[in-house]
Structure formats: C-alpha cells, structure tokens
Amino acid sequence: MDLKKVAINDIHEGLGAKMVPFAGYNMPVRYSSDIEEHQTVRNGVGVFDVSHMGEFVLEGPEALDLIQRVTSNDASTLVDGQAQYSCLPNEDGGIVDDLLVYRLKEDQYMLVVNASNIEKDWNWISKYNTKGVKMMNVSDSHSLFAVQGPKAIEALQSLTSVNLSEVGFYTFVVGPFAGVDHIIISATGYTGAGGFELYVSNEHAESVWKQIFEAGKEYDIKPIGLGARDTLRLEMGYCLYGNDIDDTTSPLEAGLGWVTKFTKEFTNSANLLKQKEEGITKKLVAFKMIDRGIPRSHYEILDLEENKIGEVTSGTQSPSLGYGVGLGYVTKAQSKLGTEILIAVRNRKLKAEIVRLPFYKA
Numbered sequence: 248m249d250l251k252k253v254a255i256n257d258i259h260e261g262l263g264a265k266m267v268p269f270a271g272y273n274m275p276v277r278y279s280s281d282i283e284e285h286q287t288v289r290n291g292v293g294v295f296d297v298s299h300m301g302e303f304v305l306e307g308p309e310a311l312d313l314i315q316r317v318t319s320n321d322a323s324t325l326v327d328g329q330a331q332y333s334c335l336p337n338e339d340g341g342i343v344d345d346l347l348v349y350r351l352k353e354d355q356y357m358l359v360v361n362a363s364n365i366e367k368d369w370n371w372i373s374k375y376n377t378k379g380v381k382m383m384n385v386s387d388s389h390s391l392f393a394v395q396g397p398k399a400i401e402a403l404q405s406l407t408s409v410n411l412s413e414v415g416f417y418t419f420v421v422g423p424f425a426g427v428d429h430i431i432i433s434a435t436g437y438t439g440a441g442g443f444e445l446y447v448s449n450e451h452a453e454s455v456w457k458q459i460f461e462a463g464k465e466y467d468i469k470p471i472g473l474g475a476r477d478t479l480r481l482e483m484g485y486c487l488y489g490n491d492i493d494d495t496t497s498p499l500e501a502g503l504g505w506v507t508k509f510t511k512e513f514t515n516s517a518n519l520l521k522q523k524e525e526g527i528t529k530k531l532v533a534f535k536m537i538d539r540g541i542p543r544s545h546y547e548i549l550d551l552e553e554n555k556i557g558e559v560t561s562g563t564q565s566p567s568l569g570y571g572v573g574l575g576y577v578t579k580a581q582s583k584l585g586t587e588i589l590i591a592v593r594n595r596k597l598k599a600e601i602v603r604l605p606f607y608k609a
C-alpha cells in the first residue's frame with residue numbers, strides 16, 4: 248500500500264529527516280537525535296508535524312447527543328473554545344480510540360482522533376449517527392503542527408494578535424496566525440512541556456511552517472520527530488493507543504476513570520459501571536527501574552518470587568531523568584505504589600518500583 252504524505256513532506260525530507268512509515272503515513276521520526284530533540288522540547292521549543300492525526304467535524308442540533316452517546320467523558324460541560332480529552336468505549340469493555348473533543352460553537356464540534364484509527368473511528372461513530380448529524384472527515388485537508396516547550400509563547404507571539412499567554416490549558420482560540428485568518432490555536436499537546444497545537448488548512452501549511460521557524464529563530468526553535476514525541480509523552484505517563492490502551496483494555500483499568508463519567512449513558516456504560524462497582528482485576532501502573540536496564544513493550548512483569556503478574560506496554564530510557572521508566576498492566580493486588588517488581592529484560596530479571604505519575608515534573 249502506498250504511504251500517504253503530509254502536506255509538507257518535501258520540507259521534512261529537505262531538512263534531512265529520517266522518514267519512516269507510521270499509521271499509513273510517511274513521517275519524520277527524527278532530524279538530529281531523539282535525546283537532543285527531547286531536550287529541545289523540555290527546555291526550549293520544538294515543532295512536531297502531526298498532520299497524520301484525524302479530524303472530524305460534527306454539526307447539527309443532535310451533534311452533542313451523538314458525542315455523548317459514543318464518548319465516555321461528559322461533553323455537555325464544554326463551552327465554546329474548550330477542548331476535552333475523552334475515549335470511545337466499545338461494546339466489549341475495551342476502547343475504540345482515545346480522542347480530543349473541541350466545541351467550536353453550539354451544534355458544531357471537532358473530534359481529533361489517532362491516525363491509525365481514522366477509518367475505524369469514522370465507521371464506529373457513523374454506526375451511532377441515527378439522528379442525521381452532519382459528519383465531515385476533514386483529515387486529508389488539514390495539517391496539524393504542535394509547537395511545544397516552555398518558550399512556545401515567546402516563539403509564536405509575533406505571529407498573532409491573540410494574547411497567547413491568556414489561552415488556558417485545554418482551551419483554544421480561532422484567530423489570525425501567520426497571515427491566515429482562521430487557524431485553531433489550541434493550548435493542548437502530548438509532551439507535558441506546554442505549548443500549542445495549530446490546525447491549518449493544507450494550502451497554508453508550508454507558509455505557516457516557515458513563518459513559525461522564522462519567528463522562533465531567536466529561541467533556537469527546531470523540528471522534532473516522532474521518536475522524541477514518544478519519550479516526552481511517556482515521561483508524563485500519557486497513554487498511547489495500541490500500546491497502553493486498545494480494544495481489550497477498559498478505561499477504568501487504564502486509569503482513565505477521570506474521563507469516564509457515569510452521569511450519562513454512553514456505549515457500554517452499564518457494564519463499565521458494574522466493573523467500577525465490583526472492582527478491576529488488572530491495572531495500568533507506572534514503574535521506574537531500580538537496576539540499570541531499559542524496559543520495552545511486551546517484556547514480562549514479575550513479582551519478587553518471579554511469578555508473572557503482567558506485561559510492559561510502553562518503556563524507554565528517560566532522557567530527562569537518566570533511568571528506565573515504563574507503563575504496564577499488573578494484577579490489582581500487585582499494583583500498590585512502592586511495590587517492588589521485576590522486569591524480564593531479555594534473560595535478566597531487573598528490579599523496578601511502582602511509582603506515581605508523572606515520572607517527570609517540571
């Protein structure tokens with residue numbers, strides 16, 4: 248199958264990015280080194296092209312009702328200019344996808360979904376669209392640039408009349424940016440480093456990208472690949488769909504009870520409520536390595552008697568902290584903070600400890 252290309256694919260190749268297939272797209276995984284790019288975002292400002300993400304616009308008087316039926320969080324609390332993290336539960340106790348819900352205005356919402364799940368999510372939501380909500384898949388016509396890091400406001404402020412320091416976390420403004428009238432400037436991100444996500448129509452993508460780098464030059468702004476995106480999100484303990492959550496993991500097991508609101512009915516809510524009342528049997532935990540070693544997805548998690556109690560879902564060497572960190576599911580009985588566990592790294596069994604998230608605190 249031919250890989251899709253983001254609107255500014257040629258720019259990435261011209262910058263010497265290492266391009267890899269990801270979720271059906273040709274994507275930049277790194278430009279220099281993962282560690283260097285990671286530190287750029289933690290300490291300065293960097294830009295990710297995450298245009299492979301999917302965007303659906305839902306319109307009409309029944310749009311909120313549809314969103315309420317298919318998502319676990321309560322979207323009725325949103326006002327114009329607010330975004331919300333949520334998930335799409337399936338009918339079997341698992342998760343179709345995690346997503347962001349943006350309220351653009353009354354009766355108009357934008358859903359931002361994972362690239363690998365665009366078609367799956369579209370079909371899933373369409374199945375529940377029994378009241379004529381107008382649905383538009385605008386994924387292929389829009390680019391998404393995530394400008395992340397503590398210097399993001401300074402780097403971008405000259406490009407817009409919007410006072411970026413007044414755009415609160417998980418809120419957004421539709422306003423002028425880099426000479427384009429209507430760009431969604433959203434104070435969201437997947438790094439824990441602060442910053443903005445910019446939704447730009449493809450026709451303006453190249454111009455906006457270039458202006459971001461021109462404006463950010465004095466702040467040493469750099470392009471950042473998907474490699475550093477993964478280590479940054481993992482230091483915060485953010486779930487990655489396909490690793491930490493999937494069709495078989497419930498939001499409650501994954502620690503997403505905070506976006507699972509039983510004040511309304513939604514897909515499989517009765518069964519999830521029952522699970523909440525009866526208690527979960529496995530739980531996603533965070534752990535840090537005590538012994539030297541790097542945990543990786545699918546490594547076994549053992550108790551101190553070397554009985555298997557779970558499996559790593561995400562793991563890496565934390566560039567900010569200098570030791571291995573990971574996420575994984577373990578039995579509820581073994582999930583308490585401070586519990587010592589073993590990670591089977593190849594033929595070695597290395598000590599680790601269950602800890603509280605986030606791993607990295609600014």
